[in-house]
Amino acid sequence: MTDWALFYRANIEVESAYNPGALSPVGAIGLGQLMPETARDLVVDPHNMAQNLDGSARYLLMLLEQFGDPALALAAYNAGPEAVTRHGGIPPFRETQGHVARVTAVFQRLRGDLS
Numbered sequence: 001m002t003d004w005a006l007f008y009r010a011n012i013e014v015e016s017a018y019n020p021g022a023l024s025p026v027g028a029i030g031l032g033q034l035m036p037e038t039a040r041d042l043v044v045d046p047h048n049m050a051q052n053l054d055g056s057a058r059y060l061l062m063l064l065e066q067f068g069d070p071a072l073a074l075a076a077y078n079a080g081p082e083a084v085t086r087h088g089g090i091p092p093f094r095e096t097q098g099h100v101a102r103v104t105a106v107f108q109r110l111r112g113d114l115s
Contacts (some may be wrong), residue, residue, distance in 0.1 A: 001064055003111055008057055011077065011109035015056075020049045051089065051097020074100045 001007060015033040016022035028035050030052035039046040044055035063081060065072035075090040076083070078099040083091045090100060 001070060003107075004061075007070065007103075007107050008060060010110055011060060012053075012056070013076065013106050014102045020052070030056075031077045032059070034059070041103050041109045071104065074103050 010018070012018065012031050015028075018031065019082065020031050022031065022033060023029055024033055026035075029046035032046075032052050033044070034044070034046040034052060034055055035095070038053055038059060039052075042053035042059060043053040046052050047067075054096045056062050060073060060077055062068065062083060063076045066081060067073050067076060067084065070082055071090060075096050079093055079096040083096070090097060091098065
């Protein structure tokens with residue numbers, strides 16, 4: 001993926017608005033909004049900012065490799081890889097579709113795309 005750093009930054013901006021203390025209503029933690037189970041799988045402390053960033057970057061890269069498409073990777077980051085596989089694409093969840101659209105828009109803004 002070209003512009004990986006900007007893509008990752010766009011995801012962090014949408015996930016937490018750069019708030020290292022962010023905690024979602026469903027329990028996602030920190031800048032990368034890692035779920036506790038995902039953080040355990042990645043062997044990171046989601047409350048530690050550096051570990052949260054490391055874990056969320058590795059997780060998003062893993063999803064990009066698994067799905068081969070940035071939009072599908074973002075959908076999997078939001079709804080879980082099982083949901084993307086089960087639906088054969090971006091799941092029909094308003095939150096997930098909105099997440100993909102918001103991260104894509106932020107990514108385009110960060111790259112300087114005005115179209």
